[in-house]
Amino acid sequence: MPETTINQPAPPGFDAVPVSGSAETAPAGAAAVDGALTGAPDLTGNRLVCLYVSSRAGGLAIDANLNPDERCNFNCAYCDVDRSQLSREPVVDVARLAAELRAMLALVHSDRMQEQAGFQNLPLELRRLRLVALSGDGEPTLSPVFCEAVETVVHVRALGGWPFFKLVLLTNASALDQPRVQRGLRHFTRQDEIWAKLDAGTQAFFERINRAPDTLAHILRNILRVAKERPVVIQSLFARMRGQNPPAHEVLEYVARLQELQAAGAQISSVQIYSANQATPNSECTHLSLAALSGIARQVREGTGLQVTVH
Numbered sequence: 333m334p335e336t337t338i339n340q341p342a343p344p345g346f347d348a349v350p351v352s353g354s355a356e357t358a359p360a361g362a363a364a365v366d367g368a369l370t371g372a373p374d375l376t377g378n379r380l381v382c383l384y385v386s387s388r389a390g391g392l393a394i395d396a397n398l399n400p401d402e403r404c405n406f407n408c409a410y411c412d413v414d415r416s417q418l419s420r421e422p423v424v425d426v427a428r429l430a431a432e433l434r435a436m437l438a439l440v441h442s443d444r445m446q447e448q449a450g451f452q453n454l455p456l457e458l459r460r461l462r463l464v465a466l467s468g469d470g471e472p473t474l475s476p477v478f479c480e481a482v483e484t485v486v487h488v489r490a491l492g493g494w495p496f497f498k499l500v501l502l503t504n505a506s507a508l509d510q511p512r513v514q515r516g517l518r519h520f521t522r523q524d525e526i527w528a529k530l531d532a533g534t535q536a537f538f539e540r541i542n543r544a545p546d547t548l549a550h551i552l553r554n555i556l557r558v559a560k561e562r563p564v565v566i567q568s569l570f571a572r573m574r575g576q577n578p579p580a581h582e583v584l585e586y587v588a589r590l591q592e593l594q595a596a597g598a599q600i601s602s603v604q605i606y607s608a609n610q611a612t613p614n615s616e617c618t619h620l621s622l623a624a625l626s627g628i629a630r631q632v633r634e635g636t637g638l639q640v641t642v643h
């Protein structure tokens with residue numbers, strides 16, 4: 333589903349339409365950008381913070397890019413970050429992150445939002461700020477300053493004087509067992525959320541779609557670990573690969589992994605099913621039809637009883 337930025341493309345895991353930020357900031361990855369509200373003139377210098385209209389968020393979402401250096405330990409077949417050239421962006425400057433976030437929050441809660449191109453065309457329910465996402469042009473938990481970045485955003489939330497916003501960590505779940513990531517997550521409140529990527533139900537398909545030097549078993553263990561402590565949202569991308577829909581048996585295995593997570597005590601608040609929506613450096617992956625996505629969603633609902641949304 334579509335989203336809109338006030339300044340950038342969407343982060344991995346977001347179906348977003350930019351409303352603001354800077355052209356160089358644009359977090360990418362699995363996101364789908366549906367259209368821009370154009371740039372907020374006073375925020376075009378942003379490098380770390382963008383504003384989106386996000387269908388998955390159900391309204392406005394601010395993205396905090398923790399990976400301007402594009403670092404990721406996955407190499408998803410559908411990723412729209414082109415890593416063929418080394419990024420020269422440094423790791424996150426948390427002082428800059430705080431300043432850009434404050435400025436964006438000030439914009440969102442001001443009358444100036446009305447001046448953003450495209451904003452007035454949005455349905456009323458999409459004009460509300462729904463969340464601040466910890467995301468990036470790579471895997472946010474790999475940032476060497478992940479814990480500091482979380483502390484910074486939580487600090488801005490506590491002292492900024494704006495209405496409460498929830499934090500959402502968009503993650504491939506590979507580092508959720510690392511102590512420094514656990515330390516950062518201790519700052520999350522009960523309202524904050526983790527949206528964890530799960531694109532496969534077998535190791536073979538995991539290797540084909542996520543192409544990571546990791547194992548599906550490890551990813552599942554990490555999801556279970558955090559989902560025993562707090563409800564998680566599962567984000568699952570299904571694409572056509574080399575012109576083929578995901579094999580039926582792989583979808584069955586994927587549903588079986590969700591069932592196993594539930595049986596082991598994972599709290600899963602919802603499952604988001606979506607597809608590759610924007611051009612990626614890897615032409616092997618293309619968009620999967622809404623009918624096919626809806627079919628997978630139906631299998632998940634019937635197999636697990638979970639709330640499932642298609643984007």
Ligand code: SF4
Pocket residue numbers: 344360361362404405406407408410411412413469470471504
């Ligand atoms: S996990 Fe990494 S490689 Fe995969 S979509 Fe996200 S940023 Fe791209």
